[in-house]
Amino acid sequence: SQTIHQWPATLVQPVGSPLSLECTVEGTSNPNLYWYRQAAGRGLQLLFYSVGIGQISSEVPQNLSASRPQDRQFILSSKKLLLSDSGFYLCAWSVGRGPGGGVFGSGTRLTVV
Amino acid sequence: GENVEQHPSTLSVQEGDSAVIKCTYSDSASNYFPWYKQELGKRPQLIIDIRSNVGEKKDQRIAVTLNKTAKHFSLHITETQPEDSAVYFCAVSGGGADGLTFGKGTHLIIQP
Numbered sequence: 387s388q389t390i391h392q393w394p395a396t397l398v399q400p401v402g403s404p405l406s407l408e409c410t411v412e413g414t415s416n417p418n419l420y421w422y423r424q425a426a427g428r429g430l431q432l433l434f435y436s437v438g439i440g441q442i443s444s445e446v447p448q449n450l451s452a453s454r455p456q457d458r459q460f461i462l463s464s465k466k467l468l469l470s471d472s473g474f475y476l477c478a479w480s481v482g483r484g485p486g487g488g489v490f491g492s493g494t495r496l497t498v499v
Numbered sequence: 500g501e502n503v504e505q506h507p508s509t510l511s512v513q514e515g516d517s518a519v520i521k522c523t524y525s526d527s528a529s530n531y532f533p534w535y536k537q538e539l540g541k542r543p544q545l546i547i548d549i550r551s552n553v554g555e556k557k558d559q560r561i562a563v564t565l566n567k568t569a570k571h572f573s574l575h576i577t578e579t580q581p582e583d584s585a586v587y588f589c590a591v592s593g594g595g596a597d598g599l600t601f602g603k604g605t606h607l608i609i610q611p
Contacts, residue, residue, distance in 0.1 A: 428603060435597060443597070476542060
């Protein structure tokens with residue numbers, strides 16, 4: 387069966403520090419991968435999605451970037467974190483022409499201090 | 500881009516009563532409408548979904564109805580139980596790879 391791994395579960399980082407969050411999927415090939423962010427008490431906002439290695443689409447301009455170095459690996463990064471980057475970051479996946487990114491990882495709660 | 504409005508933001512019902520949450524969307528090309536339940540500190544979990552060729556779908560105490568003409572869809576929970584307390588999100592997709600657009604969520608409170 388397919389599983390999605392996301393780490394770390396929680397992270398506290400100072401303003402101006404770099405960020406790297408990793409997501410991997412097992413049990414499937416060529417998944418579509420997604421990064422969402424959920425601010426405290428708010429809905430989910432799509433940040434990036436990828437339909438293949440090296441292919442990244444960005445939904446909103448921001449302080450973050452994404453990369454897909456391998457088929458089942460999706461990385462969210464920042465060179466310098468801002469306070470406004472705090473939130474709950476969720477990786478998600480779907481396969482083929484399936485609806486976009488509706489199966490979520492367990493999430494990373496990022497607090498920028 | 501797609502715009503999804505969800506109402507109400509908070510809903511309090513007596514245990515055993517029904518709860519209804521409504522969402523409207525703007526893009527008439529959208530054709531996939533899932534609902535998610537999120538408990539505090541946890542990931543959203545898909546509870547039911549509907550596609551544009553179906554008007555209603557039921558799964559035990561949960562149902563979703565879709566009106567494509569009016570561009571709105573609703574979640575219905577009957578015989579509510581304490582474990583139904585959570586935040587519920589609607590979402591919309593064009594059915595392709597480009598992700599889901601979410602509503603802002605409804606905090607459902609089941610009063611004993």
